[in-house]
Amino acid sequence: MKLARRTSPCVACGAPIVADTPIAPLLGQNGRIRWVHPRCAPATPQPCPHWVRRGVCHLGDRCALAHPPLVDVPGAFAHAAFTKAGRVGVFRRFVVKEFGPAAVVDVAGGKGELSFELENLHDVACVVVDPRAPMLDDVSQRFRRFRARGFFDNNEGGLGFRRRWREHEEAGAELALRRPRHLRLFFDGALVDWTVSGGDDFFAAAARRWTREVLIGESSRKQNYVKVDGRLELLPPPPDVVPETDEWSAVSAREALVGADLLVGLHCDGAAEPIIDFALAHDKAFAIVPCCTCSKQFPHRRMNGAPVKSYESLVSYLLAKDPRIKKTRLDFEGRNACLYFRP
Secondary structure: OEEOOOOEEOOOOOOEEOOOOEEEEEEOOOOOEEEEOHHHOOOOOOEOHHHHHHOOOOOHHHOOOEOOOHHHOOOOOOOOOEOHHHHHHHHHHHHHHHHOOOOEEEEOOOOOHHHHHHHHHHOOOEEEEOOOOOOHHHHHHHHHHHHHOOOOOOOOOOHHHHHHHHHHHHOOOOOOOOOOEEEOOOOOHHHHHHHHHOOOHHHHHHOOOOOHHHHOOOOHHHOOEEEEOOEEEEOOOOOOOOHHHHOOOHHHHHHHHHOOOEEEEEOOHHHHHHHHHHHHHHOOEEEEEOOOOOOOOOOOOEEOOEEOOOHHHHHHHHHOOOOOOEEEEOOEOOOOEEEEEOO
């Protein structure tokens, strides 16, 4: 039972609500919760509007309103709770809840948003493996805007972050945000084989493997390319253009990959199967959300004798790699099948 913090008038009956006496929630027409006398509140708790509209409430058990089965609520949502824009947060919360704190390798991490949030909200050390340079300046600015609007105030596992942020605000200082490390490599079958067998020659070549594939994705505008006859052509980089990889040696790169506790991949396209192969070879946990089938890139894939060309057949193909791999659905729009494994 919630108690009033101070004496104030009841919006329902006008009588005063005395401090430290019980109060109950009353949902107004504008969707805001007002606190009233228990006798002024409905006998049956009103359904939470966030729960009804989106099928999720970030307050969970702390919410004062009811979360009934949605099939019993007329007009309740019949779609995913989050749009594609919210998929990083949904996947991040699943990873933290399922695996807890763990050293993470974020394969095909793109802009680096997932790793950035894991680093700063959950104190998880991350390495982004992607041939594209992450857009961490943009991600950092977006993170600060969202933090200023209170987006992470109810974030699961973010208590330490909120405490550090408040301490810096009270001291009049700006909190220095951590950045994940970046290993500029293609995560493919050849890389998996190298982590098993070792050797320096492969790493030296793979660290500078530049192809037109690098241009695909949201951070393509950050790459070196030129338009030729209406097509994008990748320019060969100068020798000193790959600072993220120049920080690594073959030994340190292999140790970072093999020494991680968990591999993650959100819409990791062609890296989905190599992630699973790597995890099984090194007995590591993983969580991936497959996306594109890349059937032309992997024509050898077969499921029940037929080529793997559809999303459903790709998921079945990946699940068939080991009976211990589990599958769940994450609550965001689009391709949201999550395959995960704990050794």
